Amino acid sequence: MLDVLPSLKDNEGMTGIQFVTDEKGRKVAVQIDLKKYGAIWEDFWDGLVSESRRKEKGIPLEKIKADLVKRGRLRE
Numbered sequence: 001m002l003d004v005l006p007s008l009k010d011n012e013g014m015t016g017i018q019f020v021t022d023e024k025g026r027k028v029a030v031q032i033d034l035k036k037y038g039a040i041w042e043d044f045w046d047g048l049v050s051e052s053r054r055k056e057k058g059i060p061l062e063k064i065k066a067d068l069v070k071r072g073r074l075r076e
Contacts, residue, residue: 016033032041068074 016036018031019027020029020031022028034041065074069076
């Protein structure tokens with residue numbers, strides 16, 4: 001069973017951050033107040049997405065443009 005505990009000893013003075021812990025007290029997740037930290041979260045999320053795509057093969061810009069022209073989404 002997971003518990004949601006405000007963990008002030010780990011982030012003294014911070015509000016809007018809560019750690020979710022497992023039955024042994026290990027942190028397994030975090031809850032973030034997006035009204036307060038939404039912009040920071042978006043930066044963090046963008047970094048995670050970027051890292052997850054690091055090994056993906058890129059698509060040349062000319063190929064993208066040609067596809068958009070073919071589908072009528074871009075004029076030559």
